[in-house]
Amino acid sequence: MNSKDQIWRRALLPHTATIQEAIRNLDQTAIKIVLVVDNAGKLEGTISDGDIRRGLLRGLNMGSPITTVIHRNPFVVPPDMTRETIMQLMVANKIQQIPAVDEQRQVVGLHMWDQITTPQVRSNIMVIMAGGKGTRLRPHTEHCPKPMLPVGDKPMLEHIINRAMANGFSHFMLAIHYLGHMVEDYFGDGSKMNARIEYIREQAPLGTAGALGLLARRPEAPFLVTNGDVLTDINYGELLDFHIRNQAAATMAVRIHEWQHPFGVVQTQGVDIIGFEEKPVARTHINAGVYVLAPESLNALAPNERCDMPTLFEYLQADGRRTVVYPMHEPWLDVGRPSDYETAQRTGGAA
Template identity: 65%
Template sequence: MKTNDNAWRKGILPLDSTLRDVIGNMNMSSLRIVLVVNARDELEGTISDGDIRRGLLKGLNIDSPIESVIHRGALVVPPNMSRDMVLQLMVANKIQQIPVVDEQQRIIGLHLWDEISTPPSRSNRMVIMAGGKGTRLRPFTENCPKPLVPVAGKPMLEHIIERAKQEGFTDFVLAIHYLGHMIEEHFGDGSRFGVSVEYLREDSPLGTAGALSLLQPRPDEPFVVTNGDVVTDIRYGDLLDFHIRHEASATMAVRTHEWQHPYGVVQTRGVDITGFEEKPVARSHINAGVYVLSPSSLGELERGLLCDMPTLFERLQARTLRTVAYPMHEPWLDVGRPDDLEKAHHAVAPSNGKQGDGR
C-alpha cells in the first residue's frame, strides 16, 4: 500500500532547499510530491507541482528558498490505518499522495493513489471449506452441493472467489466432500476464472478445520480460511494484514450480534425487587466463519481427524499462543436456511453480482 522498496525516501528534501532542488527531485523520483523535513527529521510539510507553479506566479525564481511554498497543513496518516480509510481520505480531499508518519512525525512511508487504488497481489493461499451437506438448505442441496447453490444467478462459491480475487488473491484451495465432483467440474483448475484452484478431498467430513490437516505442502506464510456459505463484503486483505500486524497464531473475524429480550426484565436479590429493565438488548460477538491462520497452527491438527475451528483456537490458547478477534462491520450473511438464501438473492442482485448489504 505504501511505495515499494522505500522509493518514498527519494522524495525527501531538507528545509533549506530551493525550488530548483524541488523540481530536480520531482523529475528524478516521479513521485509528484516532495516531503520536506527539518533538522530533527520531522515532517515540516509537502510541496506539489501546484505549489511550485503558485510560487513562480508570485514572483519567485527557481533559486528561491522553498520556505514560502511549503504546504504545512499536509494531511498525514499513521502506519496502521487501513487501506480503505486511506482511499476514502484521498477521495474526500482530492489528493493522490498521503505521507505516513510515526508518533514523532517522522516519515516512514508514502501512500500513492496509483498503488493503493490497485489491490496488491497476494501470494497467500485462501482455503474455502466447501464440503458440507447443507442439510438445513434442503431441498436446494439434494442434488447440488451447497457452495454451488446459485445466489443472484451465480454459485455462492463463485461470489467468494471473485470477491477475494478483487483483493489480490489468486491461489485457492477448495476442501470438498459432498458432491465434490460437481464443484471440481465447475471450477476445474481455476483458469477459467483467472485464478489457480486445487482441492482437498475429504473421505469423510472433517469439520471446519480438520480438512486443513490434508494441506500438502504446508503453507509457508499466513493463509485465509473461509466457510463456503458466507456471503460478505469483508476485506480479506485487511483481515490478513491485521493478523500479521498482531503477530497472531490465529485470527477470527467476529461480528456484533444484537438480541432484544421480548419482555421486561425484573432484577431481584432473593425475593426483593432491585430494578427493572424494559426489553434489554444483549450484545455479543459471533464467529463470522472467516479466519487467518499462521502455518504453525497446523501443528495442532492430526491428519484426517475431525476438528472444528473453535476447537483449533482452544488448542492454540491452551499452548498460550496468541489468538485474536478481527471486528468486522461489513455486510455479512451465513446462508444456512432457505430464508437466508432469499436474503442473499436480494443482497447481491441489486449490485449486478457485487455483494451488497447482507445484513
C-alpha cells in the same frame, strides 16, 4: 500503501533544501509530491508542483528555500488506517496522496491513489471449506453441494473466489467432500478464471478446520480460511494485513450481534429490587467464518481428525499462542438456512 514499494523514501527532502532541489525531486520520483522532514525525520509538510508554481509567481527563485512554499498542514493518517477509509478521505478532500506517519510524526509511508485503487498482488493461499452437506438447506442441496447453489448468475463459491481475486488473491485450495466432483467439474484448475485452484479431498467430514490437516504442503506464509457459505464484502487483504501487524497465530473475523430482550428486566438482590432495565439490548461478538492462520498453527491438527475452527483456536490458546479478533462492519451473510438463501438470491450475491 504497499510496504514493498519504497519509492516514497526518495520523495523525502530536508527542510533546508531549495526550490530547485524540490523540482528535481518531483521530476525524478514522478509521484507529484515532496515530503519535507526535519533533522529527526518528522514531517514538516508537503510540496506539490502547484505549490512551487505559486511560489515562482510570487517572485521566488530556484535558490529560494523550500520553507517558503511548504504546505505545513497536510492530511496525514496513522499506519494502520484501512484502505477503504483512506480512499474515502482522498475522494472527500480531492487529494491523490496522503502521507502515513507514526505517533512521533515520522514518515512511515505514502498512500497514492493510483496504487490504493489497484489491488495489491497477494501470493498467500486462500482455503475455502466447501465440503459440507448443507442439510438445513434441503431440498436445494439434495443434488448440489451447498457452495455450488446458484446466487444470481453464478454459484455461491464463485462469488467468494471473485471477491478474493478483486482483493489480489489468486491461489485457492477448495476443501471438498459432499458431491465434490461437481465443484471440480465446474472450476477445474481455475485457469478459466485466471486463478490457480487445487483441492483438498475429505474422505469424511472433518469440520471447519480439520481439512487443513490434509494439506500436502504447509503454506510458507499466513493464509486465509473461509467457510464456503459466507458471502461478505470484507476486504480479505486488509484482514491479512491486520493479522500480520498483530503477530498472531490465528485471527478470527467477528461481527457484533445485537439482541433486544422482549421484556423489561427487573434487577434483584435477594428479594429486593435494585433496579429496572426496559428491554435491554445485548451485544456480543459472533464468529463470521473467515480467518487468517499462521503456518505453524497447523501443528495443532492431526490428519483425518475432525476439528472445528473454534476448537483450533482453543488449542492455540492452550499452547500460549496469540489469537485475535478482527471486528468487521462489512455486509455479511451466512447462508445456512432457507431464509438466508432466499436473502442471497434476492440480493444477487451482494452481501
